[in-house]
Amino acid sequence: MLEHAFMQRALAAALGIGVVCGALGFFVVLRRLAFVGVGISHAAVGGVALGLLLGVPPLAAGGAFGVAVALGIAGASRRSRLGQDTVIGVFFSGAMALGLALASAGRGGQQDLFAYLFGNVLAIGPGELLGLLALAVLVAGGLAATFRAQLFVAFDEELARAYGHRVGLLDALLLVLLALTVVIGVRLVGVLLVEALLVVPAATAALWATHYRARLALSIALGAAAGALGLAAAWQLDLAVGATVALVAVLGFFASLALRRG
């Protein structure tokens, strides 16, 4: 399959996306942010639809929208008495409704929007691949620079604050990195399944590894493996790539669960 240039690009993208989703997924699972990921990914639909309507690059618009919603969730959760899950429910349903309304208003926009809902990694061009990989490096760098401070916040927010760490800023940064990761992941598995890459490899890693270094490494490796194996399986079986990648990741999780219990 790798004799085709588009498959080479798809594989590079799948590996890069798997790596960055696996890395961010470590904190998504540790800090129980799975629903935040769902919220941000669905909110990105609003941005993508707006981008399609206005003729600006949809992923850039989706990314900007996702980041804005992430910061909105972080701010509103701190300032309001409502729980974070409630705030996410408000933001993501509003943003997604906006996206669907805009798509219904635009001409031919619905079909384009579906490509972002379900992913289309085979259509990635050389320029877009470079852009995605650059964004992945940026996210990985941001995570690496603050990793142990984020680990401290995950361990105990109050202690981290007492020792001079700016917990609000770290929270907001993590959500922004999550929003950027969602934008990266959308190209491979789409808005509806990006959660699979954010949660499942890290959840599988948590079944095997008790130390954060091993868990992070395993989560990254499993994310990359799901991307590459899912792409190969989709090629062989002629299935939708995004769904196959998500299925491979989920199969890995249940196999691990069975092995750990057995």
Next chain:
Amino acid sequence: MSDPVVRIEGVSITREGRLVLEDIRFDVAAGAFVGVIGPNGAGKTTLLRAILGLVPLSAGRIEVLGRPAAERARAGNGIGYVPQRHAFPADFPANALDVVRLGRLHQRDGRAGERRAAEEALARVGIGGLGGRPVGTLSGGEQRRVTLAQALCASSKLLILDEPTVGLDLPAEQEFYALVRRLQDELGLAVIAVSHDLLALAGEADHLVCINRRMHIHGQPEDVIHSHALREAYSCEFDFLAGEIAHHTTEAHGASEARSEAKPSEVMQTEARSEAKPSEVMQTEARSEAKPSEAHGGDRS
């Protein structure tokens, strides 16, 4: 005389329109162990958080090691802090050494320096051999020592302990306080500890500060325990006889000024405590048999 490690001058704190602390003032000298006591909801934890620079003051000033607390907090305050907690997250993916090292992260003295300080701190608290164990698998007493080691890793001058023995059984509680006293002697640490367990702190602290929104008394444990101000703060009577405590409800007509100012929920809490309190009675009886104050007396002399 050297400057105090902590200076609290006329501090008042208002939260959500309610006055939580009013005109609190006391100093903590280098090497002193100050116990902060008071009933539930008295503002003890808020006071500690204010010393850590985490709560804005409505009035007054707090200086820690010569700098305003809030300014110190923004810079990474260098105070060792043991927060009130029951247990570490059971599945947290880090070992004891990792957690202790986090206490020094803000000081940015490199991974080698951080590791060395963490290993030293673990050894000081007597669990040098447990550094490689996942934190979630440690016992309650061991976890408390890990947090104490983390605090030592962060600061060698001031320790702040918020209900540090909650969830520990009596022997573990006694061991913990004995360890704190030993560290205090060895390192010359100033210690500020908050506890609802009046007797435990009275047996350990050099000074007691009794607050219930405002400061009721500050002095030697013996004087504080027998003072009228203590009864006023707790809105009830305490009789201390040969290390035993009997606890009576104050008659309604004799209720203190503090009681008359308290909110209905505080009054209900106080009444519930004075009516029921089986755990405190059991603890008091067990304590009076063990006589921890005698056991620790030698350490401090």
